[in-house]
Amino acid sequence: MSVSSGTWNGPPPRPGNLRQIAEKIEEATGLRVQIVGGKLVMSPTPRGKHAGVVKRLRRQLEGASLPDGLDVYEVSSIALPDDPDDYVTPDLVVLPLEWEIDDDWLADAEDAALAVEVISQSEKSRDIRDKADWYAVARVPALLVIDPRKATWALHTRPDNGAYQDVLTGKFGEPVPLPEPLRGDVATGDFPVYGDPQRPSGGFTGNSQ
Numbered sequence: 308m309s310v311s312s313g314t315w316n317g318p319p320p321r322p323g324n325l326r327q328i329a330e331k332i333e334e335a336t337g338l339r340v341q342i343v344g345g346k347l348v349m350s351p352t353p354r355g356k357h358a359g360v361v362k363r364l365r366r367q368l369e370g371a372s373l374p375d376g377l378d379v380y381e382v383s384s385i386a387l388p389d390d391p392d393d394y395v396t397p398d399l400v401v402l403p404l405e406w407e408i409d410d411d412w413l414a415d416a417e418d419a420a421l422a423v424e425v426i427s428q429s430e431k432s433r434d435i436r437d438k439a440d441w442y443a444v445a446r447v448p449a450l451l452v453i454d455p456r457k458a459t460w461a462l463h464t465r466p467d468n469g470a471y472q473d474v475l476t477g478k479f480g481e482p483v484p485l486p487e488p489l490r491g492d493v494a495t496g497d498f499p500v501y502g503d504p505q506r507p508s509g510g511f512t513g514n515s516q
Contacts, residue, residue, distance in 0.1 A: 356499035360425050360453055361398050363498060368401065372491045377401050377420055385422065386413040387445050395441060399423035401489065416445035420488060426454040428501045444469045449486045451493075458500045462486070 361381070368379045379401050387393035394413055401421040402414055422442055426435060435452065442450045443466040450463040450471065458479040463471035464486050477483065479500065482492035 356455055356501055356503075357398075357425050357427060359499040360455055361423075364423060364425075364453070364493060365399055367493050368399070368489075372485050372489045372493070373401065374488050374490065376403055377488070378404055378407075380406065384413050385416050385419055385445065385447065387441065388416055393441070395422075395438065397422040398425045416442075416447050419447045421449045421451060421485070422447050423451045423453065426452065426456060428456060439463055439471065440469060442466070443471045449489075451483060453495075453498065455499060455501045458498070460495060 365379055365381070373379065379399055381399060382396065383400050383402065383406065384394045384396040385400065399421075400414070400419050400423070402418055406414055406418070424435075424438060439450060439452065442463070446466045448464065448466065452461045452463065454460065460477050460479070460481075460483055462475045462483055463473070464475075465472040475484070477495070479498050480496045482494055484492050
């Protein structure tokens with residue numbers, strides 16, 4: 308959800324200090340906070356199935372698809388170039404290995420080979436579109452959006468003029484062909500779907516919904 312200046316009791320948001328406010332909200336609430344289009348966007352703690360999709364995708368990327376010099380990271384944020392505020396924190400992002408020894412907390416968008424967003428169950432269509440536009444403006448070369456609500460995926464490539472020029476869509480069970488410099492496909496057949504009662508055998512039996 309977006310947070311307007313009227314809901315914040317600290318200093319009024321102004322260009323350059325929204326990131327400070329985002330950090331304080333994260334510390335106070337534990338929510339993931341991003342700044343998309345100059346608006347604070349807070350995400351609830353991911354559900355178990357959200358985490359399951361991220362885990363399965365990360366294992367595949369680490370196992371076969373990454374060329375030398377790149378690796379996959381969680382909880383790493385990307386800055387919008389030439390903007391004092393905007394940044395996003397994708398569920399996964401493929402970055403150069405040098406990121407591991409960087410003291411900064413914001414990676415350069417031009418260094419990201421692939422960003423992955425797994426849609427939350429409560430996320431709105433407008434928020435999803437805004438994020439895709441953000442990645443295109445930042446010129447992240449490829450964005451993979453996975454939607455466990457509908458069991459679908461969308462691979463966005465060729466950012467130009469603030470929009471991705473190519474969008475390839477598919478359903479869970481259909482492989483995602485990874486763009487260069489990544490290699491191979493991502494299998495999606497075992498991705499969890501929100502609302503599906505099936506669980507791994509021997510797994511946690513509590514309510515993940």
